[in-house]
Amino acid sequence: MLPQFITVHQNVAPHVAHIRLNRPNELNALNLQLMGELRDALKALDADDDIRAIVLSGNDKAFAAGADIREMANKSAIDMFITDQFSTWDAIKKIKKPMIAAVSGFALGGGCELTMLCDMIVASETARFGQPEIKIGVMPGAGGTQRLTRAIGKARAMEMVLTGRFITAQEALDAGLINKVVPVELYLQEAIKLASEIAALSPLAVKMAKEAVLKSFDTTLEEGLHFERKNFYLLFAAEDQKEGMQAFVEKRAPVFKGR
Template sequence: MPTSGVRLEEAGANVRVLVIDRVERRNALSIAVKDRIADLVEVLDNDPGVKVIVVTGGPSVFVAGTDVEEMSRLTPTEHTLMATDRMFRVLRACRTPLIAAVDGYALGGGFELALSCDLIVAGAGARFGLPEIRVGVMPGAGGTQRLVRLLGKYQALRLVLTGDHITGTQAHAMGVVSDVTDDGAALARALELAEVIAAMPQLAVQAILEVVEVGAEAPIDVALVLERRAFQLLFDTEDQKEGMRAFLEKRSPEFQNR
């Protein structure tokens, strides 16, 4: 199957790994690569056998950014007609948990790709940054908006207005990264997390992801109502009954995802 710079690998029965493999361009996100990622995520998200998707790159570069050579020739109209932001929209809409495993550079669109995932695992020496200002533009796929929500205005603007990098360790301390590992171990740790999440009752997983995503943009009172309703609805699932019965019987639950 043609890869367009992206490989699909199986890691356990319910986990799939998307490997961005465009070494000659430091895994830069060309339109073909972004479309391939979007296509694969859409297929995997509709596969009931896939419980977690891990996105990763190479040991020294996750994604060095958008393909500037290709992007420099585009007009505003071409951006619209070619839907150059489609990959990011697909990632944000994905109902299957997404984990970014980052070693090396995650810059520009690479950082925004990671920020579009639900969890980010990074090597201590990974380098995150939004250097778009240095080539005369700005982040255009969630970088400014997601960082402001994560870090607040002042820390976010420091990174966006200077194009400076932060390490995986710094990103973890700032709350941008879920877990930090030794360099080279991000994928292994991401797969460990993926196996844990894949074993959880999937209706509860999907409810949590939906409430967190929607609630983050809502007033707290509205978000609390959404959370409570989702909590109550899960009491109609077989997994709720099995989970609580297993707890009381002091055994491991056998979830059926229904």
């Protein structure tokens, strides 16, 4: 069955796939079906050797304006526990290939949390980020209190979470939440350009480097350094390492094969 709420475009650039959230009438609100389709698409791309980087976007008006409140409004605590909607988010967190969010318009609540589940964020000048859950009597539940705090620090995260205030793309850039701000007509192009730069490199090294960076959030410095070193040594078993270093010695461009 074809996905209803996302569209997947493979090879929008060499070894780069693009997933677009596609519920425009609901500002791409993240209901259970959309998140399930996104999880399945990401897992399929993660298993595809021809894809080395993934771009995730919404449309110019909204990346995603939050969770689908109508879907949750009348649920009980037990309903939420049984539904276990965040298991889908946990599966997306395990994607090994780099993911870049291309954000324009609203990235609010779950939408903001989804951008932070990606590895990098390119935003248009119109992008607005926020965790406004407090305004409807709840709080972030998909990482908003944790990833946001790690990205921008306690004081800024407290302000956003406890007041529900949105921040502009420039504020997000200044705070370290995102990588780049560009005109609205360029945000997707710039995200694909960044993904293409990464996709041209050794996919094994990229995966292991991503894994090591993410590990830094879950462990001590000493344990993180040990993990980094093990991944570094392991890459010397790869053909890509031999090719990359030999190409450097021979002053030519390397041809990486992911082996």
